[in-house]
Amino acid sequence: MNEDITLNPTQGFSGVQERQREELTREQVLSGESQQQMHVHAAQGVQCPYCGTVNEPEALFCASCGKPIGQTTCPNCGADIDADADFCEVCHHYIRKDVCSFCGAHMSENDAFCPNCGNPRGGIVCPTCHTINDFSFCKQCGTALTDEARQLLKELQLTPEYKEMEALAKEIQELEMVVPLSSERDKLRDQLSRKLRERVLTLLARDRGVAQPVIEEKEASVEKQDLDAKKEECLKRLNEILEQMAQKPSPQPAKVRNYAMACKPQGVRLAWECNFKHALHSSPCGCAKPQLGGKWIILGKNSRKEIKDDK
Ligand SMILES: [Zn+2]
Ligand SMILES: [Zn+2]
Ligand SMILES: [Zn+2]
Ligand SMILES: [Zn+2]
Ligand SMILES: [Zn+2]
DSSP states (O other), rough: OOOOOOOTTTTTHHHHHHHHHHHHHHHHHHHHOOOOSHHHHHHHTETTOOOEEEEEOSSOHHHHHHOSSSSETTTTTOOOEEETEEEEETTTTTTTTTBOTTTBOOOTTSBBBOOOTOOOOTTEEEETTTTSSSSBTTTTTTTTOOOHHHHHHHHHTTSHHHHHHHHHHHHHHHHOOOOOSSSSHHHHHHHHHHHHHHHHHHHHHHHHSSSOOOOOOOOOBBBBBHHHHHHHHHHHHHHHHHTTBBOOOOOOOHHHHHHHHHOOOSSSEEEEEEETTTESSSSGGOOOGGGGGGEEEOTTTOOOGSSSOOO
């Protein structure tokens, strides 16, 4: 296991962000324009959105700059997919034979293990929940499965942003456990039960020969609106941090998946919104093109149905 932590804690989150930014800049230089630009179908062929070259109508990659421009079919289920997708959202399979799904390094077709990170092509079984995973974090329970993933998680956990997220997630969970006094009737009932408690305790004390019993004040009950306001405040702040940690586009889908999974706070219901189709995925492990970037968003009640790729 690789235990050396190269990241300086003071550098923290900004260091990780810096790296992302560098990748983005490099990509912008390479592609010249936004990857999200749609392909232009010229009458005699497909015009490359990156360099403008007009290619053969059936071309999948630009003859001039090599960027993916066309549509292809999933080798596993035959669904139509973009040439630069590495994952099929129809059959939920990783489809690239030449790129390691865990680290993004080049692999040859016969490699059973990645020559760079040593992870198996067939996937890694999560030691926690036993799900088979093509990517570095378990899509089911979030466990880091590779050395690189564990390293990234350690780096992120040292950052003030991550620590604040954890604290907020914990507070939100605790607030959700509190049962508020929602109506006047509840308040009245609470008052009555307090009085009854006092009377019972007084009677019991008299039985034991004590004139005046010590009655501890029951913890003050919280008004629903105060509770909601507090929860709202926590959610708002958590949302700000998630926004701040949004995943920038990167030439390597593996980098975005790994970073997004490492950023995810535990204990709050989240969905990953990709920049590709602005679909809500349960995680970037279910997105065909995470290389375009994305971010975690907090799910409210009853929003489960919006998630596109439920496992
Ligand atoms: Zn081109
Ligand atoms: Zn498929
Ligand atoms: Zn690898
Ligand atoms: Zn798992
Ligand atoms: Zn997506």
